[in-house]
Amino acid sequence: MIPPSFDYAAPTTVDEAISALRDGGEDAKVIAGGQSLIPLLRMRFAAPSTLVDLGGVEELRHVREDGDALVIGAMVTHARVLRDPLVAEHAPLLAQATATVADRQVRHRGTFAGSLAHADPAGDLPAVALVLGAEMEIAGPDGRRVVPAAEFFVDYLESAVGPDEVLVAVRVPKQGDWVGTYEKFNRVAQGWALVGVAAMVRRDNGTIAEARVGLTNMGSTPLRATAAEEALAGADGADAIGSAAARAADGSRPGDDVSASADYRRHLAGVLTRRAVASLL
Template sequence: MIPSTFDYVAPTTVEEAVAALAEAGDDAKILAGGQSLLPVLRLRLSSPSTLVDLGRIGELRGVREDGDSIVIGAMTTYYDMIRDPLVQEHALLLVEATRTVADPQIRHRGTLGGALAHADPAGDLCAPALALDATLTAVGTAGRRSIPVADFFEGYYTTALHPDEILADVRIPKHTGWEARYEKFNTVAEAWSIVAVAATIQVDGGTIRQARVALTNMGAVPVRARGVEDALVGKAADPELIRAAAEHAAEGTDPVTDGNADADYRSHLARVLTRRAVATAVGV
């Protein structure tokens, strides 16, 4: 199908983008990578009056170090994140998850900011951002504000961004030396996750000092598996500990029943994938 008619704006600065959104009102859409938006436009599931393309704003790309954090521009592509040495060193979980997204063509076009702002519960980068305690910077007509990732996702395809705001960057505390693994289950290669688990673990002398585990597609928003984390921290990393801890994975979740899987099966997958992710991360 052919999208409905819309105005197209391609600003070259963040300020121009914010002004374009404010002028267009609530009916505007932002084009970041486009792999999720363009099919929706073609099917006319969305008919915006204005499309604001962020592709020409160079300041929204790249990775930099800032004290105890790294800062990733919202328009940084999946491909560039995977290859970036700062991300590899300080946010390995993000690399692990991004490698599983779609195919090489999509990874060359899709962007971190686009994925997070789209807020698809089956998307593969929201749970890693949650596990890494990211902070997201929004820019709008009222200025800049920081949003903790735990407050960013509000529901299915819904975020804390205001209609006149764009996502400018993502700040991630350095997880230097942490091991990481993203375990994903899907029935078709390169498809969305039915369930996935993002785990990043700090191990010292065989003991798990810190653990962050987050779940993909186990509810309307990504969720932390707090019961798993509490069961792991402070204990020696061994298979029996991990097996017992993984049994807590589905606690506090709200998985749906749909054409891909029912809720009970998703809960089962969460436990199995958590065990695999943690065991692989710590090497046992």
């Protein structure tokens, strides 16, 4: 399988990358780790006029603190996320979920920001970004803007990043007194999640003060399971687990495919929500 021909640009700054995208037209594409785009090219599901390679943009390789958040540059790989001490201290849910992404080879090349920009609802990290309350910093010809995760995922494989824009960083709030976990079910090791559940709770005097539940592969975008969150908020934990599990799939739009039916995915959402919340309590 040979990809179609394309022009190639290797910028060394964000501004150069934006210029290359503008010069390449609407069919130009950004490549970071390439773990999602290259298979699409090889199968000719994508045919960009120009590939803009961010590999040489060193300013995108940082993980740093900024007040109550971590700022993770667009070229930070999954492997870097897993071993970074700031992530381990302030965003352990992100590290836990990243450990479930594909295999070591993919984690070595693939990037955290790239997996979000790809906007695959079966990817593990978009739902985690939702429950963490992450914000995406996007650079374009008109400057920079910040988009919350709740508005970033537009549709299947479609994000808020415009054709002449670059996702340059992800701002991840520190977890603080929130605890979180990620549960997924897949048919084979290292495969895509049939369903995944990212859950976070904050407890106060023995009860759940707040809860966040995100769903992987339960619609054309990652989703918040708001009904499950409502069932958990203010409860003492044990009484709420069954109710949250029963309502986990409310409002979701899972699809039928060769891997699972929509009904089975709804069932899995309940099972995984039960596991996730029980483990947190």
